[in-house]
Structure formats: structure tokens, C-alpha cells
Amino acid sequence: xxxxxxxxxxxxxxxxxxxxxxxxxxxxxxxxxxxxxxxxxxxxxxxxxxxxxxxxxxxxxxxxxxxxxxxxxxxxxxxxxxxxxxxxxxxxxxxxxxxxxxxxxxxxxxxxxxxxxxxxxxxxxxxxxxxxxxxxxxxxxxxxxxxxxxxxxxxxxxxxxxxxxxxxxxxxxxxxxxxxxxxxxxxxxxxxxxxxxxxxxxxxxxxxxxxxxxxxxxxxxxxxxxxxxxxxxxxxxxxxxxxxxxxxxxxxxxxxxxxxxxxxxxxxxxxxxxxxxxxxxxxxxxxxxxxxxxxxxxxxxxxxxxxxxxxxxxxxxxxxxxxxxxxxxxxxxxxxxxxxxxxxxxxxxxxxxxxxxxxxxxxxxxxxxxxxxxxxxxxxxxxxxxxxxxxxxxxxxxxxxxxxxxxxxxxxxxxxxxxxxxxxxxxxxxxxxxxxxxxxxxxxxxxxxxxxxxxxx
Amino acid sequence: xxxxxxxxxxxxxxxxxxxxxxxxxxxxxxxxxxxxxxxxxxxxxxxxxxxxxxxxxxxxxxxxxxxxxxxxxxxxxxxxxxxxxxxxxxxxxxxxxxxxxxxxxxxxxxxxxxxxxxxxxxxxxxxxxxxxxxxxxxxxxxxxxxxxxxxxxxxxxxxxxxxxxxxxxxxxxxxxxxxxxxxxxxxxxxxxxxxxxxxxxxxxxxxxxxxxxxxxxxxxxxxxxxxxxxxxxxxxxxxxxxxxxxxxxxxxxxxxxx
Numbered sequence: 001x002x003x004x005x006x007x008x009x010x011x012x013x014x015x016x017x018x019x020x021x022x023x024x025x026x027x028x029x030x031x032x033x034x035x036x037x038x039x040x041x042x043x044x045x046x047x048x049x050x051x052x053x054x055x056x057x058x059x060x061x062x063x064x065x066x067x068x069x070x071x072x073x074x075x076x077x078x079x080x081x082x083x084x085x086x087x088x089x090x091x092x093x094x095x096x097x098x099x100x101x102x103x104x105x106x107x108x109x110x111x112x113x114x115x116x117x118x119x120x121x122x123x124x125x126x127x128x129x130x131x132x133x134x135x136x137x138x139x140x141x142x143x144x145x146x147x148x149x150x151x152x153x154x155x156x157x158x159x160x161x162x163x164x165x166x167x168x169x170x171x172x173x174x175x176x177x178x179x180x181x182x183x184x185x186x187x188x189x190x191x192x193x194x195x196x197x198x199x200x201x202x203x204x205x206x207x208x209x210x211x212x213x214x215x216x217x218x219x220x221x222x223x224x225x226x227x228x229x230x231x232x233x234x235x236x237x238x239x240x241x242x243x244x245x246x247x248x249x250x251x252x253x254x255x256x257x258x259x260x261x262x263x264x265x266x267x268x269x270x271x272x273x274x275x276x277x278x279x280x281x282x283x284x285x286x287x288x289x290x291x292x293x294x295x296x297x298x299x300x301x302x303x304x305x306x307x308x309x310x311x312x313x314x315x316x317x318x319x320x321x322x323x324x325x326x327x328x329x330x331x332x333x334x335x336x337x338x339x340x341x342x343x344x345x346x347x348x349x350x351x352x353x354x355x356x357x358x359x360x361x362x363x364x365x366x367x368x369x370x371x372x373x374x375x376x377x378x379x380x381x382x383x384x385x386x387x388x389x390x391x392x393x394x395x396x397x398x399x400x401x402x403x404x405x406x407x408x409x410x411x412x413x414x415x416x417x418x419x420x421x422x423x424x425x426x427x428x429x430x431x432x433x434x435x436x437x438x439x440x441x442x443x444x445x446x447x448x449x450x451x452x453x454x455x456x457x
Numbered sequence: 458x459x460x461x462x463x464x465x466x467x468x469x470x471x472x473x474x475x476x477x478x479x480x481x482x483x484x485x486x487x488x489x490x491x492x493x494x495x496x497x498x499x500x501x502x503x504x505x506x507x508x509x510x511x512x513x514x515x516x517x518x519x520x521x522x523x524x525x526x527x528x529x530x531x532x533x534x535x536x537x538x539x540x541x542x543x544x545x546x547x548x549x550x551x552x553x554x555x556x557x558x559x560x561x562x563x564x565x566x567x568x569x570x571x572x573x574x575x576x577x578x579x580x581x582x583x584x585x586x587x588x589x590x591x592x593x594x595x596x597x598x599x600x601x602x603x604x605x606x607x608x609x610x611x612x613x614x615x616x617x618x619x620x621x622x623x624x625x626x627x628x629x630x631x632x633x634x635x636x637x638x639x640x641x642x643x644x645x646x647x648x649x650x651x652x653x654x655x656x657x658x659x660x661x662x663x664x665x666x667x668x669x670x671x672x673x674x675x676x677x678x679x680x681x682x683x684x685x686x687x688x689x690x691x692x693x694x695x696x697x698x699x700x701x702x703x704x705x706x707x708x709x710x711x712x713x714x715x
Binding site for chain 2 (some may be wrong): 020021023024026028029030046047049088127131132134141142143144145146175185187189190191192194233235238240259261264265266267269319320321322323327374389390392393418421424440454455456
């Protein structure tokens with residue numbers, strides 16, 4: 001009887017165990033680890049790759065405000081050799097180098113004379129004289145900011161952009177010129193403090209005009225004034241706040257970054273800076289006059305006050321991640337120094353009938369772009385990213401900026417696929433939308449598509 | 458008399474056998490598992506992961522992991538640095554409780570990531586290796602089963618059902634099969650908040666590491682992507698002093714793997 005009961009129990013238990021081991025059939029024939037050369041943990045600090053990006057674009061005609069000059073080429077190709085590496089020069093000393101050499105072809109340039117360009121991004125020494133205290137000197141790409149689409153506290157972003165395939169801000173922040181600086185940082189359990197001094201080594205370069213020689217390190221873009229920054233990071237609860245004080249040309253700004261998880265899938269964040277400065281129009285006109293692009297007697301157009309006032313910059317947003325590896329970011333950007341609705345109306349009213357004024361008006365927008373600050377006062381930014389979409393290693397993403405005043409915007413969709421550990425391909429397509437008398441609808445660029453191939457070494 | 462003696466001997470033998478075979482409590486078991494899993498001192502290791510898609514090896518990722526138990530929370534803090542493939546070299550992930558950041562040396566930017574994002578991507582698999590089960594989960598001993606391990610050898614196991622006991626627990630629920638006597642984990646099943654099975658892990662190839670027999674290979678069967686299986690091989694496990702100051706985002710660009 002007992003045997004019968006035991007047999008019944010065994011019969012009842014056996015299917016459960018068998019079912020529990022059913023997943024063993026999903027385990028493939030495993031690769032022998034010893035047969036595959038493993039990467040050494042210490043010999044792979046560097047990242048080297050060749051990238052080719054071929055672009056097609058279309059332009060708008062009949063612009064509301066005629067552009068003084070714009071590229072006539074509807075195609076272009078850029079081939080870049082990109083290098084980033086770090087070398088240890090001793091127990092407490094290391095050297096970092098980052099550079100990109102590019103060859104560009106399109107209808108508007110003479111090949112090869114105007115085609116070559118070297119972007120000398122970084123070269124600096126790092127010394128650790130005391131444990132967790134670092135002294136660095138050289139050209140350093142130093143960034144701050146928790147937001148994605150607009151970083152008010154990223155004070156060293158101005159005039160740092162280089163040629164890129166993608167309009168995604170994350171790509172923009174990656175491939176940019178560093179700033180010649182002295183940086184000191186100490187890190188302790190629960191926080192860190194950073195001090196930066198970036199000296200003026202050159203007079204500012206005009207935003208428009210002849211391109212510098214291909215090998216020019218462009219210090220006149222990144223080190224055209226003395227700048228100081230102090231940043232304090234603390235690990236307070238789950239907020240991870242960062243406070244910053246920045247000083248340049250007699251004006252001081254303060255800033256704050258803060259973030260906090262909300263539940264399991266949301267990170268809320270905010271980034272703010274404030275300080276006394278002229279608005280965008282006055283800044284641009286003053287810069288144009290100082291660098292000789294605009295005549296000293298040029299009027300301030302659109303009419304605005306040239307005096308300083310306390311200006312706020314704010315990016316507030318959140319990211320949400322789903323179990324399907326989809327991450328959404330939504331941000332609101334407030335740039336108090338930017339164009340108001342009235343400024344935009346004036347911009348179009350003055351520029352439409354007057355080609356001479358149009359040149360100055362477009363200069364303001366070029367200045368905002370070079371300084372990587374929004375032209376408008378209010379905008380929305382969103383980004384969607386789907387990793388391993390449909391198949392492993394395929395990433396689909398989209399970004400968009402939308403002007404909240406006129407409803408115009410830009411959008412870009414991207415598909416990136418890792419063919420292998422060494423090869424990646426990417427397709428980027430996007431454009432601008434909006435009425436003729438809107439921020440984005442007034443641009444000459446209508447649509448663009450870029451195909452990119454990357455080979456990593 | 459003999460019958461009485463025989464009866465007494467039988468009683469003593471049964472009592473002794475019962476005392477010997479008395480199952481430990483669920484919490485005793487996971488505490489024992491934690492001892493097998495965790496060296497009890499800060500350490501670093503090299504973790505090589507090979508992804509098999511449709512049965513074929515596709516991606517190979519090598520990470521250097523720095524791990525240290527937080528004495529206050531008794532949770533593991535992890536720093537992860539990518540050393541392979543080429544496109545990901547130098548990328549880093551910090552997992553320190555709810556303070557989680559991803560750093561890309563190309564963009565020089567640290568992006569804060571949510572607990573949900575921790576469950577995605579390669580670095581997330583580290584959770585299957587370093588987690589303080591007895592701290593984060595309340596366990597129930599479901600029963601005893603004979604289960605095949607990854608090498609299809611029968612193992613007599615305790616089966617545990619563990620529910621998250623703290624907000625810091627990465628998974629809402631974990632099922633665990635632990636070999637009786639050795640306290641070696643044989644298999645784990647990891648679930649999301651919604652009760653969805655995310656991954657199944659088989660632990661095997663136990664070798665001597667940092668004073669204990671620990672699994673050098675973990676096979677992770679993805680339950681969301683039915684085509685995906687990942688093997689994680691640990692090597693070069695060694696004790697290392699890791700200052701607490703390392704576990705913050707500002708240290709990410711400073712992390713070296715010499």
C-alpha cells in the first residue's frame with residue numbers, strides 16, 4: 001500500500017520536475033571559452049573607427065526671409081577616422097587623446113583643397129597626486145547637465161560642434177571640441193568638488209566667413225575668454241544634486257542639476273541655470289560687432305533692449321522605460337533670453353522685405369546655433385528609443401524639437417544596426433515642418449536622409 | 458528485554474535520522490546560498506558574455522565588474538566597465554541601490570537610469586550573480602525536488618519561492634533551486650513586478666574562487682526573447698580594496714581596469 005502511495009506521489013512529482021527542466025532544451029551547443037581569444041581587461045582603453053556618411057537633402061524655395069548664403073549641394077559624403085585612447089604614463093599619471101579627421105565631398109567645395117578637416121577634440125594629462133584627487137591639464141571635453149535636448153549647465157558647449165551625421169543631441173555632445181583648461185577634482189564618499197579654469201588664448205573667431213585651415217585646432221572657438229567653473233556634487237538621498245557657479249567675462253551664472261527615480265521605470269530630472277546677461281538678440285549683435293562680422297553702427301534687429309537682466313534657462317523632463325526596451329524622454333525647455341512670439345513676428349516683418357536686414361537677422365540664428373542655445377523661448381523635446389527592436393541589435397529611435405509658440409519643429413528617425421562586433425550601419429531621415437513664418441518652417445533645409453557605415457577596430 | 462532494547466535503539470535511530478534530515482528553514486538556505494555566491498569581501502572579476510541568437514553565437518561582451526557589499530544596506534554596489542566589443546569600450550554602469558548611472562566616454566555624459574533599465578542590457582545580468590538574497594527577499598521553502606542541472610546531472614534540491622522584501626530588490630519574485638548539503642544554486646527564475654518571467658539562470662562549473670566553490674559559468678535563458686540565451690563566464694576573480702567613494706557617478710570617468 002505504502003509502495004503504491006509512494007509510486008503515485010512519484011508519478012505526480014516526476015512531470016513537474018521534467019517540466020521544470022524543459023528549458024534545458026533551449027540551451028544551445030555552447031562555445032568553448034578557451035577557443036575564443038578573450039579581451040584583456042587592461043589593453044583595450046581605446047576606441048578607433050572609420051565612419052562614412054552619405055547624405056541627400058532637399059531645400060525649400062520661397063523662404064519668408066531670404067538667406068544670404070546657403071549650400072547649393074543636395075548631396076554630400078563625409079569619411080571620418082575617429083580615435084579615442086588613454087595611456088598610463090606611470091602609477092598616477094595618464095594621457096588622454098581624442099581626434100577626428102574627416103574628408104568631405106559635395107557640390108559646393110573643391111576637392112581635395114577644401115575637403116579635409118581635423119577636429120582635435122582632446123589631449124590632456126591626468127595626475128592623481130592624492131587618492132581620489134585629480135589634476136588635469138590640456139584640451140578636455142568637459143560636460144555637465146542631466147537633460148537630453150538642452151543643457152543649460154553645459155557651459156563649455158559653445159562653439160564646440162563638429163560635423164555629424166545625426167542631429168540627435170546625444171551625438172552632438174559626443175563629437176565636439178574640448179576646451180583648453182586646468183581641471184581639479186576631488187572625490188569623497190558621498191560627493192565631489194570640481195574646479196575648472198579655462199584661459200583665454202585667442203580672440204574670438206567670427207561665426208561666418210572663411211573656414212580655418214584643416215589642421216587649425218580652433219582654440220579661437222573654445223578659448224576666446226577666461227572662464228571659471230566650480231561644481232559640487234552630493235549624494236543626498238536619491239536626488240544626486242549638482243550645484244554650479246560659472247564665471248565668464250564679468251558675468252556669473254549659477255546652476256543646478258537634480259534627478260530622482262519615480263517608481264521602477266521613471267527618472268524625473270531638472271536642470272536650471274540663471275544669471276544676468278543680455279537676451280539672445282543683443283548677445284548676437286554684440287558678438288557680430290566684436291568679431292567684425294557686423295558693422296559697429298549696425299542697428300539691433302529685431303528691436304530689443306540691449307541691457308542685461310536676470311535670465312533663466314530650464315530643462316525639465318522625465319524618462320520612462322518599458323519592459324520591451326523602449327525608453328521615452330519628454331522635456332520642456334525654457335530659454336528666457338530666446339525669441340518671444342513678438343520677437344519672431346518682428347523677425348519676419350523686418351526681414352521679409354529687406355535683404356540687407358535679412359543678413360543680420362539670419363546672423364542671430366546662426367549665433368544661437370553656434371552657441372548651442374535654443375532660438376525660441378519655449379520648446380518641447382522628445383526622444384524615443386527602442387533597443388533590440390524586432391531583432392537583436394537593431395535600435396530604432398526618433399527625436400523631435402517643437403516650438404511651442406508657432407508649432408513648427410524638426411524630427412529625425414534613425415535605425416542603427418550592429419552587423420557584428422566590428423560593423424554598424426545607420427539610416428537617419430528627417431526634416432523640418434511648420435509654416436513659412438515659423439522658426440523651423442523658415443529654414444531652407446526641408447528634408448534629409450543619411451546612410452552611415454561604421455567599422456570599429 | 459531484547460525487544461525493549463531493540464525498540465529503544467529503533468526510536469533513537471529514527472530520532473537521530475529525523476534530527477539529521479530536518480530541513481533548514483528557507484532563510485537558512487538562502488543565507489547559505491549567499492555564502493556560496495558572495496565572497497564576503499570586495500572583489501573584482503572579468504565577466505565574458507556570449508549571446509546565442511537562434512542557437513548561434515552572435516555577440517560577445519566582456520565586462521570588468523567591481524563589487525562591494527554596502528555594510529549598512531547589505532546590498533551589493535557594482536561598477537561595470539565594458540572592455541569588449543570595440544564599439545562599447547570604456548562604457549560604464551554604476552549600480553548603487555537606486556542610484557544608477559550609465560557613462561559613455563564618447564559623449565562624456567552620465568545618464569541616470571531607472572531600475573527598469575537595470576533589467577535590460579548586458580550589465581543587468583550581473584544581478585543574477587551579485588545580489589544579497591537573504592537581505593532583499595523573503596523566502597518560502599516550497600519543497601524538495603530532483604532537478605537536472607545545466608550538465609543534465611540530477612541534483613537533489615530545495616525549491617524556494619522568494620518575494621521581494623525591500624524596494625531595492627531588483628526582481629519582484631525569484632524562484633530558486635538549491636542543492637541540498639552544498640547550498641550551491643542550481644537554477645533561478647526571475648520575475649518582473651507584473652509577474653512576467655524575465656530570465657532563467659542555470660549555475661554550473663563550480664570552481665574554487667576566493668576561498669569558496671563558486672559557479673564560474675551561468676547560463677541565462679531569456680524568457681522575453683525566446684531566441685536569446687546568454688552565457689556568463691567569470692574569471693580573474695580577486696579580492697580588491699574598493700573605496701566607497703567609487704560608487705558615485707563622478708567616479709565613473711575615473712575607473713581604471715589595469
